[in-house]
Amino acid sequence: MRTEKLNGLEIKLVRTVPVDQFQALYQDAGWWQDDYKITDTFLRRIPEKSALFAGAFLEKKLIGMGRALSDLCSDAYIQDVVVLSAYQKRGIGSLIVNFLIEELKKRGVDWIGLIGEPGTRVFYENLGFRQMKNYIPFKLE
Template structure:
């Protein structure tokens, strides 16, 4: 799924993927007909704060509610874990999708990335 999303670099290895999964607070994959068609994960401290990221659905299957199902499940599980603050960075063009699920733009905040880290 990471390759299909364009997030996998040639130097990335299966060991890296295992570390990504193990380091996630929650990691969900949706299967259809035995094939992975969507995924999402969450990071967090396990006490209060959580971030949803890496939400992806196979392009041919978008618009069927798979992405919404992934986000709703992550939110439900994070809340059950005690998360009181759940955030994310919406990729360009995805803000309406997340707004339909109850997320709102954080006023006064700008997403930032350490130069050379991404």
């Protein structure tokens, strides 16, 4: 598997990550609260079942991640891009997204989308993403 290394930071595709470090990423981002009980089995399945799961490791510690859901033929959605708050504003998130884009394109994926959280518009626009006009994101409730 391809990896990208920069100043001790390694970004690589993985199928497993330390469960405690993985959960810490989601909690640090405010996506899961401490009282939200997630099983280790569930956490292990996320990287295993994602089409691509990129981990950003600093001295073997998981400090960031991003993943792609895809058929790995034509379409992909990037989601769950997160970097521990102590390591943000260093370009790590951009490295993760660009790493995923490159890996998807190598596999022939030609449509890559995502839904960004409020406040992330400039971040994703700087990476080449544009808001899709005349489209509305939906979620089954």
